[in-house]
Amino acid sequence: MTMICSGCESELASHLVCESCGALQVCEESPTPFASMGLEPSQAMDSGALKKRLVKLSRAMHPDFFGNSDAATQQLAIDNTAELNAAFEILASDMARADWLVRSLGGPDENSERQMPQSFLIEVMEWNELLEEARDSGSGSPEYESAQKLGVTLQAERAAIMQGIDAALTPLPEAGSPTLTDVRKQMNAVRYVDRALEQLAELAVQANH
Amino acid sequence: MAFIELNVLNNEPSPILGIDLGTTNSLVAMWKDGRPQILKPEGHDGHIPSAIYFPENAEQPIVGQAVRERALVDPTGTVFSIKRFMGRGLKDVAEELSSVQFPASENENGQIEFDIRGRMYTPQELSALILMRVHDIACKTQLAGLGRRIVITVPAYFDDAQRQATRDAARLAGLEVERIINEPTAASLAFGLDQMKSGTIAVYDLGGGTFDVSILAIDDGVFRVLATTGDTHLGGDDFDRALAKLAHDDLIDQVGEETAQDSAFQQALRLSAERTKIGLSGHLEAEYRIVIPESSIRYHREIKRSEFEELSKPLIERTLVSCRQALSDAGLEATDIDEVVLVGGSTRIPAVREAVEQFFGRKPHTELNPDEVVALGAAVQGHILSGGTRDILLMDVVSLSLGLETVGGGVDKVIVRNSPIPCQATETYTTNVDNQTGIKFTVIQGERELAGDCRTLGNFELKGIPPMPAGLPRVAVRFQVDANGMLSVTAKEQSTGQTARIEVKPMHGLTDEEVESMLKASYDFAQDDFDNRRAADLRVDIARMCRASRAHYEEAKPALDRETIEDIDEALKAGDEAASSNLPDELQKVRDEIERATLPLAAVLMDAVAKSAMAGKTLDEL
Numbered sequence: 064m065t066m067i068c069s070g071c072e073s074e075l076a077s078h079l080v081c082e083s084c085g086a087l088q089v090c091e092e093s094p095t096p097f098a099s100m101g102l103e104p105s106q107a108m109d110s111g112a113l114k115k116r117l118v119k120l121s122r123a124m125h126p127d128f129f130g131n132s133d134a135a136t137q138q139l140a141i142d143n144t145a146e147l148n149a150a151f152e153i154l155a156s157d158m159a160r161a162d163w164l165v166r167s168l169g170g171p172d173e174n175s176e177r178q179m180p181q182s183f184l185i186e187v188m189e190w191n192e193l194l195e196e197a198r199d200s201g202s203g204s205p206e207y208e209s210a211q212k213l214g215v216t217l218q219a220e221r222a223a224i225m226q227g228i229d230a231a232l233t234p235l236p237e238a239g240s241p242t243l244t245d246v247r248k249q250m251n252a253v254r255y256v257d258r259a260l261e262q263l264a265e266l267a268v269q270a271n272h
Numbered sequence: 273m274a275f276i277e278l279n280v281l282n283n284e285p286s287p288i289l290g291i292d293l294g295t296t297n298s299l300v301a302m303w304k305d306g307r308p309q310i311l312k313p314e315g316h317d318g319h320i321p322s323a324i325y326f327p328e329n330a331e332q333p334i335v336g337q338a339v340r341e342r343a344l345v346d347p348t349g350t351v352f353s354i355k356r357f358m359g360r361g362l363k364d365v366a367e368e369l370s371s372v373q374f375p376a377s378e379n380e381n382g383q384i385e386f387d388i389r390g391r392m393y394t395p396q397e398l399s400a401l402i403l404m405r406v407h408d409i410a411c412k413t414q415l416a417g418l419g420r421r422i423v424i425t426v427p428a429y430f431d432d433a434q435r436q437a438t439r440d441a442a443r444l445a446g447l448e449v450e451r452i453i454n455e456p457t458a459a460s461l462a463f464g465l466d467q468m469k470s471g472t473i474a475v476y477d478l479g480g481g482t483f484d485v486s487i488l489a490i491d492d493g494v495f496r497v498l499a500t501t502g503d504t505h506l507g508g509d510d511f512d513r514a515l516a517k518l519a520h521d522d523l524i525d526q527v528g529e530e531t532a533q534d535s536a537f538q539q540a541l542r543l544s545a546e547r548t549k550i551g552l553s554g555h556l557e558a559e560y561r562i563v564i565p566e567s568s569i570r571y572h573r574e575i576k577r578s579e580f581e582e583l584s585k586p587l588i589e590r591t592l593v594s595c596r597q598a599l600s601d602a603g604l605e606a607t608d609i610d611e612v613v614l615v616g617g618s619t620r621i622p623a624v625r626e627a628v629e630q631f632f633g634r635k636p637h638t639e640l641n642p643d644e645v646v647a648l649g650a651a652v653q654g655h656i657l658s659g660g661t662r663d664i665l666l667m668d669v670v671s672l673s674l675g676l677e678t679v680g681g682g683v684d685k686v687i688v689r690n691s692p693i694p695c696q697a698t699e700t701y702t703t704n705v706d707n708q709t710g711i712k713f714t715v716i717q718g719e720r721e722l723a724g725d726c727r728t729l730g731n732f733e734l735k736g737i738p739p740m741p742a743g744l745p746r747v748a749v750r751f752q753v754d755a756n757g758m759l760s761v762t763a764k765e766q767s768t769g770q771t772a773r774i775e776v777k778p779m780h781g782l783t784d785e786e787v788e789s790m791l792k793a794s795y796d797f798a799q800d801d802f803d804n805r806r807a808a809d810l811r812v813d814i815a816r817m818c819r820a821s822r823a824h825y826e827e828a829k830p831a832l833d834r835e836t837i838e839d840i841d842e843a844l845k846a847g848d849e850a851a852s853s854n855l856p857d858e859l860q861k862v863r864d865e866i867e868r869a870t871l872p873l874a875a876v877l878m879d880a881v882a883k884s885a886m887a888g889k890t891l892d893e894l
Contacts, residue, residue: 118491118494118496121494121665121667122494122662122665125667125755126694126754126755127451127653127656127657127665127666128656128662128665130450130656130657130658131658141694141752141754141755142694142696144694144755145694145695145696145753146696148691148692148693148694149695149696149697151692152691152692264600265600267596267600268593268596268600269593
């Protein structure tokens with residue numbers, strides 16, 4: 064869908080602001096995160112390029128630069144920058160990006176496909192046990208060391224599953240494709256890994272070094 | 273207004289001041305000659321103590337440098353560390369109430385109020401008195417009128433209620449808040465502008481009463497906060513308190529429980545502890561001495577730096593937990609940090625510096641004055657907001673998660689911490705019971721799992737939902753956080769096309785009407801008698817200074833040299849003569865002259881007893 068600037072009528076990349084004339088655009092409905100950022104929908108993402116887009120668009124629409132404008136324009140700058148920031152948060156995270164793509168293609172949401180193979184669930188229980196022991200024993204203990212090692216394993220496991228997800232979403236499948244169901248299953252597995260990694264991070268923060 | 277318009281026509285943006293309203297000191301800065309500068313009147317270092325002295329006979333309160341000396345003569349009349357009470361309820365600050373010697377209660381808005389000499393003051397009103405003084409001082413340094421637009425700083429970890437309270441204080445002082453910015457972020461602006469083109473920095477900000485740590489990516493003028501965290505109950509005051517406890521434990525048998533509870537006693541302990549702490553930053557050993565002539569208490573003890581470090585250890589460790597949290601939130605390791613910036617007077621403590629250096633594995637920057645860097649950064653932001661530059665852009669984050677309380681007392685997070693601001697998010701809720709026509713919401717801020725452990729910002733109820741079976745109504749609750757890090761919440765019932773809308777009024781905030789009526793009630797604001805008021809204030813101030821100086825002058829004379837005595841006599845004589853003057857500028861000079869001339873006297877009075885106790889020692893030993 065091509066959008067035209069309400070001011071200078073040139074074609075918009077980001078639906079939020081015209082990068083030719085600088086006019087803030089009034090959006091009736093929230094643009095998609097990709098449209099906010101002016102990017103084509105895709106699971107593959109160059110994080111450096113994404114940050115550059117964020118900065119470039121922020122420079123064009125951040126409320127700090129509209130301090131001397133009328134109230135309506137100031138509000139528009141706040142609203143559109145909020146949209147831009149929300150888009151960045153989604154696009155910067157591999158999981159949030161995949162989640163958005165799967166849902167936009169009519170795939171199952173995060174509450175579906177939660178059935179995990181029993182072997183995986185046993186694995187998860189083992190992680191939790193290890194984490195609990197590490198928490199009880201404190202830093203420097205052998206249990207804590209094992210938990211650190213678990214972190215490395217989990218990172219590798221996560222990378223492997225994510226690779227599968229990225230591949231399944233590249234190029235983007237047809238809307239309603241059964242691939243989406245498969246992707247959602249794998250994403251739900253990643254959520255277990257992420258939860259364990261989060262707990263590990265918390266452990267590291269609290270540890271008395 | 274005419275002033276602003278005129279400037280727009282001239283294409284010259286009107287200046288916006290940057291104000292650091294600190295726990296201990298406040299500073300004001302502005303962009304001048306291509307860089308941010310602290311505004312300092314002649315002979316004044318620009319550090320304005322955030323303390324207010326209330327004379328016993330209900331005269332006008334005194335704010336500013338004169339307060340420190342008053343505090344020694346009449347400790348019970350002085351209010352310190354007001355920032356700790358901003359936007360707080362009584363139960364939040366039980367431990368800290370000892371810094372204010374007046375009875376505290378809670379009003380119907382859940383705000384703390386102090387009964388000071390028969391008048392009730394909220395922390396906002398007290399802070400407003402300080403801000404008025406800060407603005408006065410700023411005006412004194414400038415030839416042209418400055419206007420009343422400001423950027424004011426708050427600790428990054430201040431919640432919505434504390435930000436509200438800060439904004440209300442500024443409004444009560446007659447100032448227009450163009451932006452509230454986070455202190456560590458402000459510091460990074462001043463630092464980055466001065467020292468750095470691009471890279472990742474950590475700002476470690478240990479102030480008088482609060483601690484913040486922020487991680488930022490700086491890239492060619494863009495300052496992007498990656499993570500921020502902190503503790504609004506941790507600062508230099510806590511280091512003082514740790515030392516004061518030492519003296520308290522030594523003295524308790526001698527003075528008894530009753531005296532130990534006495535506010536004058538506690539204040540004396542606190543002030544001496546602070547002096548000892550500062551002494552220990554420069555020396556390996558310092559005197560800890562307390563002299564209270566009225567209760568003939570004379571306490572003296574040597575404190576080694578290592579002893580103090582032992583006491584500080586748990587406090588410093590708490591800051592390091594926050595540092596680890598910030599790094600973890602930013603997805604970084606300590607080794608990823610290119611530069612470390614120290615902010616806040618408490619970072620002068622050697623043990624703090626060492627701990628930070630060890631933690632990040634590099635020497636922290638100290639080129640910029642840690643007391644001034646926040647105000648300087650606020651001035652940079654003021655410069656941006658007034659349209660002065662588009663080269664610099666600050667992208668900050670929400671420091672505490674925002675959400676709604678669930679039926680079970682949990683928290684449904686709507687906006688998670690470290691989300692970039694401004695931001696917005698919408699959650700949809702529905703009814704539990706058939707024909708339910710209203711839903712109650714409680715807005716929560718904080719990271720804990722249970723709503724009861726977090727901060728409740730406000731309650732609201734969406735009424736007028738048409739009767740429908742449970743689960744059918746669709747209520748969209750929208751959270752928006754603006755560039756000040758402040759929240760507004762609206763709710764809409766969507767299923768029937770009928771919409772209702774509510775604005776949440778935060779529990780600790782003031783409505784526009786309340787601010788207006790408080791402004792009207794306060795005669796301080798009448799513009800036309802501004803000069804008269806200032807003159808009256810100064811006369812009162814001068815008379816009191818003369819009185820206080822003469823109280824112990826004769827005893828102190830032997831310790832003063834002749835030149836100093838002549839200097840003091842002359843200043844006091846000018847003070848007596850000033851009683852009939854109505855010219856504020858002339859009075860100001862007289863006042864400042866007395867302040868300057870009597871400094872040696874104050875020093876002698878403070879040290880007199882202690883010195884006699886140590887007679888026979890050489891200067892080096894002291």
